Amino acid sequence: MASHDHDHHHGSELSDMQLRVRALESVLSEKGYIDPAGLDAIIEAYETKIGPHNGARIVAKAWVDPAFKQELLTDGSRAVAKLGHVSRVGDHLVVVENTPQRHNMVVCTLCSCYPWEVLGLPPVWYKSAPYRSRAVKDPRGVLADFGVTLPRDTEIRVWDSTAETRFLVLPMRPAGTDGWSEERLAQLVTRDSMIGTGLPKNPSEVA
Amino acid sequence: MDGIHDMGGMDGFGKVEVEANEPVFHAPWEGRVLAMQRAMGYAGAWHIDHSRYAQERLPPATYLTASYYQRWALAMEKNVVERGYASAEELAAGHALAPGKTLKRKLTPAVVQEGLTRGSFYRQAQGPQRFQIGDRVRMRNIHPATHTRLPRYVRGHVGVIEMCHGCHMFPDSVAIDKGDDPQWLYTVVFDGRELWGPDADPTLKVSVDAFEPYLEKA
Numbered sequence: 001m002a003s004h005d006h007d008h009h010h011g012s013e014l015s016d017m018q019l020r021v022r023a024l025e026s027v028l029s030e031k032g033y034i035d036p037a038g039l040d041a042i043i044e045a046y047e048t049k050i051g052p053h054n055g056a057r058i059v060a061k062a063w064v065d066p067a068f069k070q071e072l073l074t075d076g077s078r079a080v081a082k083l084g085h086v087s088r089v090g091d092h093l094v095v096v097e098n099t100p101q102r103h104n105m106v107v108c109t110l111c112s113c114y115p116w117e118v119l120g121l122p123p124v125w126y127k128s129a130p131y132r133s134r135a136v137k138d139p140r141g142v143l144a145d146f147g148v149t150l151p152r153d154t155e156i157r158v159w160d161s162t163a164e165t166r167f168l169v170l171p172m173r174p175a176g177t178d179g180w181s182e183e184r185l186a187q188l189v190t191r192d193s194m195i196g197t198g199l200p201k202n203p204s205e206v207a
Numbered sequence: 208m209d210g211i212h213d214m215g216g217m218d219g220f221g222k223v224e225v226e227a228n229e230p231v232f233h234a235p236w237e238g239r240v241l242a243m244q245r246a247m248g249y250a251g252a253w254h255i256d257h258s259r260y261a262q263e264r265l266p267p268a269t270y271l272t273a274s275y276y277q278r279w280a281l282a283m284e285k286n287v288v289e290r291g292y293a294s295a296e297e298l299a300a301g302h303a304l305a306p307g308k309t310l311k312r313k314l315t316p317a318v319v320q321e322g323l324t325r326g327s328f329y330r331q332a333q334g335p336q337r338f339q340i341g342d343r344v345r346m347r348n349i350h351p352a353t354h355t356r357l358p359r360y361v362r363g364h365v366g367v368i369e370m371c372h373g374c375h376m377f378p379d380s381v382a383i384d385k386g387d388d389p390q391w392l393y394t395v396v397f398d399g400r401e402l403w404g405p406d407a408d409p410t411l412k413v414s415v416d417a418f419e420p421y422l423e424k425a
Contacts, residue, residue: 021236021280023301025243027293031307033250034314039242041319046241047231050323090325092372109215109358111259112275117325121231121241125223127275133217136360136413137403145223155410160215162356163392163416164328165372197223 051120055168056189058083058095058118060182063173073097076168080118090117090166097170098196102155105143105196106167107135113161115168119191126195136160146197169196176203208352209359211267216360216403237276244279249322250310253286256382260354261285330389332374336419337391342368343425344395346417354382357421361413364401365425369414370394377418390418 028034058080062069071079076093093115096104108114109132114122125131134142139156143149150156159167171193177185180203187206192198214220232238248255261282262270273281287293297304314322338344348363349355356378372392380388399411 017277017280018234018236021239023298024280024284024287025239026301027297027303028243028247028287030303031293032313033252033292033307033310034243034246035316037316038246038314038319038322039239041316042242042245042314042322043232043238045319045323046238051231091327091329092325094370107215109360110212110356111262123226123229124233124275125225128223129214129217129220129271130223133214133220134223136215138408139411140408142223146225153410155412156408157396158411158413159394160358160413160415162358163372163378163418164375165392165394165416 046121050116052118052189052191052194053186054120055115055118055191055194056186057182058168059170059189059194060186062095062170063177063185064182069170072170092165093118093168094165095168095170096157096159098172100154100172102157103150103196104157104159104167104169105135105139106159106161106169107132108161109133109136110162113164113166115166117166118168119194123191143197146192148198169194171200174200174203208263208354209350210263211270212263213359215358232276233274236280240276240280240283244283245322246314247283247286247292249314249318250312252292252310253290254381256354256378257286257290258282259378260382261289263354328375329373330376330387332391333389336371336374338368338371338393338419338422338424340368340371344368344393344422345425346395347421347423349421351379353379355379355421357417358415360402361395361397361415361417364397366395366397366401366414368393369396372416375418377420379418379420390420393417393419393422395422 029036062072068079072095076095077091080093098104112122112127114126131142136158139158161167174188184206188200190198190201193200247253262278265278265281270278284298288295292308343365345365346357346361346363370393374389375392376387377390380386394414395417396412396414399407399413402413
């Protein structure tokens with residue numbers, strides 16, 4: 001499809017949805033169920049406060065603090081709650097550790113379950129049919145779509161989030177980062193490395 | 208239900224397309240939909256399982272072609288009308304034509320932190336935990352016509368209990384308004400070849416989180 005056609009199609013769809021969603025909001029607000037200012041506050045939180053930088057802080061701390069890392073792997077909810085995180089994580093966070101022997105990857109084949117509190121809202125690809133269908137059957141093929149190739153004998157462990165447990169991947173700390181501060185290490189931690197479809201940045205990419 | 212949403216293992220959807228520098232929302236209405244969903248949940252209008260079930264009941268062609276937040280909006284309209292919070296006429300008019308129901312609370316800017324906090328799904332157990340870590344279990348070959356969190360690709364297959372997450376409210380029951388019916392929840396891990404046959408990647412392990420009624424002793 002030519003990009004012009006695509007844009008045009010997308011555009012007309014949006015105005016239709018805009019009207020429909022506005023109607024819904026008006027009705028729910030007039031009925032007294034919702035407060036538009038409350039909606040503004042929710043949107044602002046997701047646009048400015050809750051995102052992968054929250055997860056990156058957790059990962060970087062685990063890389064420098066072995067006691068915290070142990071707590072995190074034992075009871076993710078409790079360890080993160082203790083950090084006084086911006087968005088309380090709830091009761092059901094499980095952190096899974098990548099090792100040279102095992103690479104973890106997270107998916108939700110049935111809908112779009114994702115650890116919002118530590119990664120923000122999921123990207124479109126995470127919620128898309130290609131990812132949801134293939135991650136559990138051909139994860140190495142999916143990783144190739146992301147430009148990631150792992151050793152042939154590494155175990156690939158896919159976690160399908162079919163209940164209310166939420167999974168966060170603890171990626172391996174890149175070599176060549178000895179003595180780095182937590183803040184500097186956090187810059188290496190990408191969103192995709194915490195989903196398991198990517199790896200942390202190369203130390204040379206961070207100033 | 209054996210719906211189009213149950214996508215694990217399907218072929219033909221193509222490559223995963225990653226959008227560089229993706230914005231949080233692609234249009235302002237997407238944010239409104241997300242926030243309304245949070246606000247109605249906070250108000251106790253329905254549960255997350257009702258939202259999922261409403262999406263699963265969209266026509267399959269709609270499910271596949273609608274964008275993510277379009278699906279949310281369509282599912283929300285369904286729940287609003289089906290659960291009696293507003294009529295289809297009111298949604299078409301874009302205005303309330305009758306007073307609303309009374310909900311338990313309202314998400315205002317003053318309580319936004321509380322509104323952003325995920326609730327707990329733990330519930331008091333109704334009986335003892337039947338399976339232990341290390342037990343081999345078979346996923347039951349069941350096909351509920353209503354909401355379930357047991358994906359098709361694991362049904363009938365044998366896995367091993369790896370974790371127990373305590374006792375949680377049971378989505379299959381909640382979604383059809385039959386109450387919390389709390390059930391033990393486990394992570395069950397499968398060998399890739401058990402799920403996908405002898406040609407599967409021998410390094411693959413896949414797990415699902417499964418409620419006790421989905422499991423039988425292997």
